Amino acid sequence: LAKTTQPISMDSYEGQEVNITCSHNNIATNDYITWYQQFPSQGPRFIIQGYKTKVTNEVASLFIPADRKSSTLSLPRVSLSDTAVYYCLVGDPYNTDKLIFGTGTRLQVFP
Amino acid sequence: DVKVTQSSRYLVKRTGEKVFLECVQDMDHENMFWYRQDPGLGLRLIYFSYDVKMKEKGDIPEGYSVSREKKERFSLILESASTNQTSMYLCASSPGPRGQLAGSSYNEQFFGPGTRLTVL
Numbered sequence: 001l002a003k004t005t006q007p008i009s010m011d012s013y014e015g016q017e018v019n020i021t022c023s024h025n026n027i028a029t030n031d032y033i034t035w036y037q038q039f040p041s042q043g044p045r046f047i048i049q050g051y052k053t054k055v056t057n058e059v060a061s062l063f064i065p066a067d068r069k070s071s072t073l074s075l076p077r078v079s080l081s082d083t084a085v086y087y088c089l090v091g092d093p094y095n096t097d098k099l100i101f102g103t104g105t106r107l108q109v110f111p
Numbered sequence: 112d113v114k115v116t117q118s119s120r121y122l123v124k125r126t127g128e129k130v131f132l133e134c135v136q137d138m139d140h141e142n143m144f145w146y147r148q149d150p151g152l153g154l155r156l157i158y159f160s161y162d163v164k165m166k167e168k169g170d171i172p173e174g175y176s177v178s179r180e181k182k183e184r185f186s187l188i189l190e191s192a193s194t195n196q197t198s199m200y201l202c203a204s205s206p207g208p209r210g211q212l213a214g215s216s217y218n219e220q221f222f223g224p225g226t227r228l229t230v231l
Contacts, residue, residue, distance in 0.1 A: 034219075043115075043201045043222025044154070087153075093218040097142045097161060097205060098169075101154035 004088045009106040018075045020105050022088030025069050030092040033064060033071045038085045038104070048073070083109045115223035117202050123229045130189040132226050134202030141207030143185035144220065145177060147198040154201065160185055161207060192230045200226045
């Protein structure tokens with residue numbers, strides 16, 4: 001499973017767009033990039049997954065460049081309720097049941 | 112909606128006690144997992160199970176055992192609790208390849224709310 005590197009923490013203000021970048025230089029051909037979100041006192045929850053280019057859902061967008069060595073989670077117009085820890089994970093979802101969580105990025109949104 | 116429930120939100124035990132943490136999922140998922148989460152260390156996998164009565168060690172199995180007698184229930188057992196096992200324990204489940212829904216990946220994990228265990 002490829003190792004990932006992401007910032008320890010980020011601050012933002014309500015209404016701003018937040019971009020969290022994850023570095024995964026050793027990503028393998030069959031690996032996907034997945035992001036989870038964890039609110040205080042809760043378990044993590046899946047928010048988005050992608051393989052290449054761009055993926056968008058109702059929560060976030062995921063941008064993956066052609067070389068796939070990094071990815072960016074984009075949260076549009078954050079609110080206080082987006083304060084959470086965001087985890088970037090890389091792995092082959094069709095050949096492994098396990099996930100490797102790093103320490104994540106702690107996003108604090110201020111009013 | 113997938114629901115993963117854990118038997119307690121908070122638990123306080125004494126050193127040397129046997130501790131049972133229970134997890135139940137209601138989505139007929141094949142896979143179940145136990146993690147512990149500590150400040151600065153993220154989530155670390157203790158054990159997982161991909162079928163009834165089957166288990167595999169994760170990254171930090173020492174001091175723990177597990178039991179999966181029924182598909183929906185996965186128990187984490189601390190045979191003799193120690194203070195270094197004070198932590199947040201998180202249970203998760205995932206569909207697995209046979210339970211995969213169309214359009215989803217079978218390793219998406221659904222987490223319970225966690226049990227904060229304090230060992231005195």
